[in-house]
Amino acid sequence: MAIHDRVAKIYDTILFQFFYLWSHKYSTGFIKDFLPKNSRILDIACATGNFLYKLQNLGMDLKLFGVDESQAMIKRAQRKFQNIDFITCKAEGLPFTKEYFDLITICDAFYYFKDKEKVISECSRVLKAGGCLFIFYPAIDLFPQLFLKIIKWFSRYFFFNLEQDTHFIPVNELVKLADKYDLKLIKKKLKSLNWFFVFQKT
Numbered sequence: 001m002a003i004h005d006r007v008a009k010i011y012d013t014i015l016f017q018f019f020y021l022w023s024h025k026y027s028t029g030f031i032k033d034f035l036p037k038n039s040r041i042l043d044i045a046c047a048t049g050n051f052l053y054k055l056q057n058l059g060m061d062l063k064l065f066g067v068d069e070s071q072a073m074i075k076r077a078q079r080k081f082q083n084i085d086f087i088t089c090k091a092e093g094l095p096f097t098k099e100y101f102d103l104i105t106i107c108d109a110f111y112y113f114k115d116k117e118k119v120i121s122e123c124s125r126v127l128k129a130g131g132c133l134f135i136f137y138p139a140i141d142l143f144p145q146l147f148l149k150i151i152k153w154f155s156r157y158f159f160f161n162l163e164q165d166t167h168f169i170p171v172n173e174l175v176k177l178a179d180k181y182d183l184k185l186i187k188k189k190l191k192s193l194n195w196f197f198v199f200q201k202t
Contacts, residue, residue: 011048020108023194024054027107027136030189030196034132037061039102042126044091044119045069045109050078052084058097065101067094081155096126105134108194110174111166117177124201126180133183133199140168142193171195 012014035041037060043052057063064084068074089095091106092115103124105144113119123133139147169177172198175185183199190196 005070005072008048008070008076011073012050012076014091017050020050020191021148023108023136024051026191027051027105027134027196028058028120030055031103031105031132031198032058034103034134034198035060035062036102038063038147039098041065042067042094042096042101042104044094044104044106045079045112046086047073049081049086050082051105053081056081065096076174089107092122092147094122094126098125099128099131100126102131104131105136107134107136108138110135110137111140111168114136114167116167117180119175120181124183127183127201129201131201132186133197133201135174135195135196135197135199137170137171137174137197139171139190139193139195141170144166148199156168194198 011145035055035058040063041052041055042058043064043066046068048051049066052064056064066077066084066086067089069088069090070089074086077084077086087095091113104127110116110119127133147168178185178199182202184202185197188196
């Protein structure tokens with residue numbers, strides 16, 4: 001994604017990562033019960049690999065993979081974490097065989113995908129039966145108007161237009177879409193204006 005190619009150089013700065021310090025910590029705790037040892041994990045829209053690194057530090061002998069359509073992000077991830085497999089590709093066309101992963105994560109990125117149904121379909125295809133999909137998704141409909149204005153200003157400062165470049169859907173539509181592809185909601189929580197979901201493939 002061209003947007004993320006532009007911000008790749010500054011993505012790991014404290015300005016960007018301050019928010020993710022909390023969200024990644026909470027996310028790892030939220031999904032820890034769905035992480036058996038030696039499981040294969042895929043992080044979609046992995047950026048520079050920071051969330052995968054957090055999972056690696058759990059010490060569970062996880063086999064970690066990250067994909068992102070931004071080549072600049074993937075190059076940085078490969079330099080930072082050489083023992084994690086990173087691939088440049090679109091979420092709508094994952095280069096993996098059927099039923100390959102035990103867990104797929106999408107952290108604060110689902111709203112970037114235009115063809116959300118195709119992304120969910122691909123997640124279902126490469127997940128094992130009983131495997132899980134974790135999605136961390138901002139509850140933007142609950143954001144105070146002042147906070148939204150600040151986010152819009154911040155995004156434009158980094159050559160990004162929140163209204164043009166993102167495609168939010170209501171939470172109930174996300175749940176219905178997942179259900180259509182045999183991904184049943186088994187855990188959810190609203191915390192600090194963000195939704196955390198775990199869907200399990202039946």
